[in-house]
Every structure is written in structure tokens, then in C-alpha cells.
Amino acid sequence: MNNPDRIIRLKTVLARTGLSRTTLYRKMGEGTFPRQVKISIHGAGWHESAVNRWVADPVGYRDDQAGSQMQ
Numbered sequence: 001m002n003n004p005d006r007i008i009r010l011k012t013v014l015a016r017t018g019l020s021r022t023t024l025y026r027k028m029g030e031g032t033f034p035r036q037v038k039i040s041i042h043g044a045g046w047h048e049s050a051v052n053r054w055v056a057d058p059v060g061y062r063d064d065q066a067g068s069q070m071q
Contacts, residue, residue, distance in 0.1 A: 005049045
């Protein structure tokens with residue numbers, strides 16, 4: 001069985017990126033950090049692969065969906 005793309009929660013994302021919570025949400029708004037995915041009514045997380053892409057190239061990362069949602 002292949003390892004599906006895991007969903008990771010905020011605490012893990014903050015630990016992996018070294019960002020503060022405020023900076024993380026600001027970057028999401030700017031489209032320079034992956035967007036959350038809803039996993040329940042009150043819960044959300046991030047695709048691990050998207051966070052890994054950001055960690056590999058934080059300066060060059062662009063969320064492809066950010067521009068289309070802000071129009």
C-alpha cells in the first residue's frame with residue numbers, strides 16, 4: 001500500500017517550518033504558504049507534501065489557488 005499524502009496539524013507545521021502562528025496565517029493570506037484543508041467541522045490541517053515543498057523552497061513557493069480565489 002502506498003503512503004497517501006498525510007494531513008498534518010498546526011503544531012506539527014509550526015515545528016517543521018519554524019514560523020510563528022501569526023506569520024503562518026499571514027503567509028497563507030499572501031499566497032506564499034500552502035492553504036489549509038478542512039478535515040472536520042472544527043478541524044483543519046495541511047497536506048504534508050505541500051508543507052514539504054514550502055520547506056524545500058520557502059522564497060519561491062507560490063500557492064496556485066491563491067490568485068484564483070481572490071478575484
